[in-house]
Amino acid sequence: GENVEQHPSTLSVQEGDSAVIKCTYSDSASNYFPWYKQELGKRPQLIIDIRSNVGEKKDQRIAVTLNKTAKHFSLHITETQPEDSAVYFCAARRWTDKLIFGTGTRLQVFP
Amino acid sequence: EAQVTQNPRYLITVTGKKLTVTCSQNMNHEYMSWYRQDPGLGLRQIYYSMNVEVTDKGDVPEGYKVSRKEKRNFPLILESPSPNQTSLYFCASSLLGELFFGEGSRLTVL
Numbered sequence: 110g111e112n113v114e115q116h117p118s119t120l121s122v123q124e125g126d127s128a129v130i131k132c133t134y135s136d137s138a139s140n141y142f143p144w145y146k147q148e149l150g151k152r153p154q155l156i157i158d159i160r161s162n163v164g165e166k167k168d169q170r171i172a173v174t175l176n177k178t179a180k181h182f183s184l185h186i187t188e189t190q191p192e193d194s195a196v197y198f199c200a201a202r203r204w205t206d207k208l209i210f211g212t213g214t215r216l217q218v219f220p
Numbered sequence: 221e222a223q224v225t226q227n228p229r230y231l232i233t234v235t236g237k238k239l240t241v242t243c244s245q246n247m248n249h250e251y252m253s254w255y256r257q258d259p260g261l262g263l264r265q266i267y268y269s270m271n272v273e274v275t276d277k278g279d280v281p282e283g284y285k286v287s288r289k290e291k292r293n294f295p296l297i298l299e300s301p302s303p304n305q306t307s308l309y310f311c312a313s314s315l316l317g318e319l320f321f322g323e324g325s326r327l328t329v330l
Contacts (some may be wrong), residue, residue, distance in 0.1 A: 143319075209264060
């Protein structure tokens with residue numbers, strides 16, 4: 110079955126710097142890769158996703174890149190702000206199969 | 221308002237006392253799922269359901285039961301809770317892509 114590894118587990122950056130979180134997946138048939146943000150004490154919420162027919166997707170300060178050959182995808186946050194501080198989860202899924210999550214990255218943005 | 225509702229939000233119970241965590245969604249989603257969240261382990265899937273009367277085990281199903289008699293409801297049942305089931309539980313639903321999570325249920329088993 111699918112296995113998703115996520116790194117780093119914690120990440121501290123200065124406000125205004127960029128943050129990058131990386132995930133690798135094992136099932137080459139996976140075709141959907143979402144990223145969820147979970148603020149302290151709240152539920153995970155989708156922030157961006159990408160499908161396997163696309164190499165990169167951007168939404169304002171966040172972007173996701175996908176390398177199907179290497180089976181890894183990354184979340185990029187530019188110009189980080191304190192409100193970006195949260196736990197971020199990557200996930201992978203093929204077709205209508207179950208979504209498999211990474212173990213999460215705790216991002217802290219210091220002012 | 222589109223939402224996934226879980227109850228109870230907080231519960232402290234004792235070993236062996238059966239409990240049910242309810243989950244209801246009003247978005248007519250076919251797919252529903254239960255996750256538990258533990259520090260350092262991320263979100264692990266307990267059970268999921270692709271549609272009414274169809275349920276499947278996730279990665280950590282031991283000690284849990286579910287049922288899907290109606291599309292909107294997907295209760296999680298702990299027949300005989302044990303301390304290792306102390307965790308934060310999330311119910312989620314989806315149509316084809318984005319998962320919508322409930323607010324979570326924090327369960328403590330003494």
